[in-house]
Amino acid sequence: MTAASDHDLEGQIAEWRSYMRRRRELRHTDGEELEDHLRSQITELTEAGLHGDEAFLIGVKRMGSFDELSREFAREHSERLWKQLVLPGEPDASTAARTRRELPVMVLCAAVAALSVKVPGLFGIGFDDEGTFYARNLSLFALPALAAYFAWQRRVGPRVIGVLAALFVLGAVAANAYPLSDDSQSVVLSTIHLPLALWLVVGVAYVGGDWRSDRRRMDFIRFTGEWLIYFALIGLGGGVLTAFTVGTFNAIGLDAEGFIQSWLLPCGAAAAVVVAAWLVEAKQSVIENMAPVLTRVFTPLFVAALLAFLVAMVWTTNGINVERDALILFDLLLVVVLGLLLYALSARDPGARPGLFDRLQLALVVSALIIDVLVLVAITGRITEWGFSPNKTAALGENIILLTNLAWSAWLFLGFVRGRMPFGRLEQWQTRYILVYAVWAWTVVLVFPLVFNFG
Known part of the structure; x- marks a missing residue:
């Protein structure tokens, strides 16, 4: 094969490898085994006279579809899903070191998100005092902390950090500087659209500033869907926790509703935004x-x-x-x-x-x-x-x-x-x-x- 055809073939294999790695039923060693098998197939076919792209297509076809491969490995290692869900597993040294680094940073970012909800109270702005203030600023409590977590995790440069900071400041100015009355249509529209605008800013941090990459943008789309699932699950669990908290404290004559409304629900929801994102990254499979x-x-x-x-x-x-x-x-x-x-x-x-x-x-x-x-x-x-x-x-x-x-x-x-x-x-x-x-x-x-x- 020529150097150009070799380059094209490696590009096709890289694309195949990228998609295969999304299927977390397959461990890293499984992926290496499958790639070795694919390369052997390609070598055999090219020696028989086929071009590299033809050999690649036939080799992939012989191996079967990704779904079939995933099911085969899932059947062979049926205990993996449960272990991934409830146990830390047996990570290699690099994975364990990364987890040790990321967990405290995630906890710090979640704590910052939770406590930021209470910062307006230091200036006399309560949940019932300022009408739409908390609704307009809802996304500004949690999403900057989430963006900071991804910026740290992706090791983004100062230029990207500056863009992220500028966009969040712009969102804060738009939410608070305009003289919008509580019953205006514009305040409702801002409340609905600002979280979407800032979520896409989080996307810039998630892709490490590489927003021009179609593949990285699709990764962010996938992350958004998975984040919604985890956030919903945390929300359901939080609802059960809230119900038990109210019931148990009422049983001894104490009213916990004030604490729940002022602390547990708002702070817990803000922290859950960051925790859900961490869970997507840690338990993606x-x-x-x-x-x-x-x-x-x-x-x-x-x-x-x-x-x-x-x-x-x-x-x-x-x-x-x-x-x-x-x-x-x-x-x-x-x-x-x-x-x-x-x-x-x-x-x-x-x-x-x-x-x-x-x-x-x-x-x-x-x-x-x-x-x-x-x-x-x-x-x-x-x-x-x-x-x-x-x-x-x-x-x-x-x-x-x-x-x-x-x-x-x-x-x-x-x-x-x-x-x-x-x-x-x-x-x-x-x-x-x-x-x-x-x-x-x-x-x-x-x-x-x-x-x-x-x-």
């Missing part, structure tokens, strides 16, 4: 087994729900209510659909052929696209009749952004399902579209209050 299962369970259910909604609309000839609560509900629905799509893409074997689940995802995207068009028609009619307002303008912009994403995703998915377009095009489109969400979120937070005179 457990969630990477659960998340694809949840995606495959809920995708057909959402397809059925959206199709039932469209049939009911046609049957009853009822239009969509465009009041604020209804608009938020529909936007959340479309976001959940995109979340299912994104996480399914991140967990998919890029070399696998289109199957039934891919067609279900296409049906999900097309159904959501139709609903988005109907919502846009309703919003446009309302704006034509009553004029622009912060809520209606934000809803219009968000649905146009979602419509663009859904429409092009449907086109790319259709091409992939029909075998006319590579899967990578769809994945690349989604990872690059994150920038659009970031720009829009910051626009709503920074520009809308000025355009609508802080109304």
Whole structure:
């Protein structure tokens, strides 16, 4: 083989290795064993006269799909999942040293996040005294600590740290410097959009400043889905803890509700943001087994729900209510659909052929696209009749952004399902579209209050 073909072959093997490492059922030694086997297959085939890329494809095909390999290793080592969940396992020296370094830093960042919730109280700002202050600043309590944890873990440079700090300061100024009344539409929009804008800032820290990399952005998308699962699990456990705390203290005549409302719930929620992120990094193998299962369970259910909604609309000839609560509900629905799509893409074997689940995802995207068009028609009619307002303008912009994403995703998915377009095009489109969400979120937070005179 020539030097150029050798380089191309190593690139293909590196891509295969990168995807294989996402399957945490396979340990590092398992991966090395599989790669050695693949290289042996390639050598045998190239000696028989095949080109390197042909040998690579045939070698991977002979070894079987990633899912089959994962299941095979899971069956052979069925005790691993339980050990990964409840035991520290038998890490090598480097892994053990990393855990010893990261755990105290995580605890420190979680403590900073928890205590930051109480800092406004030092200046006389209580939970019941300042109306929307805590709602507007909610993301500023926990996310800077989370970004700091990832910045330390990824060893980012001073320039990236400066960008992160500047963006968080900008968010704090936008949340507190504008003269927004508690009942204004702009304060509600800021409360909703600032956490999204700052979460994407955390993403810059998570990828170590390498935001131009499609692969690293997809890693952050995968992390977001796994973080949500862990945060929800911690929240459920916290609810049980709260119930037992109230009950046991009531049994001895003490009222613990004040402590719970002022300390346990707000501080615990802020700390859980950091703890959930640490758990994703430390126990990734457990969630990477659960998340694809949840995606495959809920995708057909959402397809059925959206199709039932469209049939009911046609049957009853009822239009969509465009009041604020209804608009938020529909936007959340479309976001959940995109979340299912994104996480399914991140967990998919890029070399696998289109199957039934891919067609279900296409049906999900097309159904959501139709609903988005109907919502846009309703919003446009309302704006034509009553004029622009912060809520209606934000809803219009968000649905146009979602419509663009859904429409092009449907086109790319259709091409992939029909075998006319590579899967990578769809994945690349989604990872690059994150920038659009970031720009829009910051626009709503920074520009809308000025355009609508802080109304």
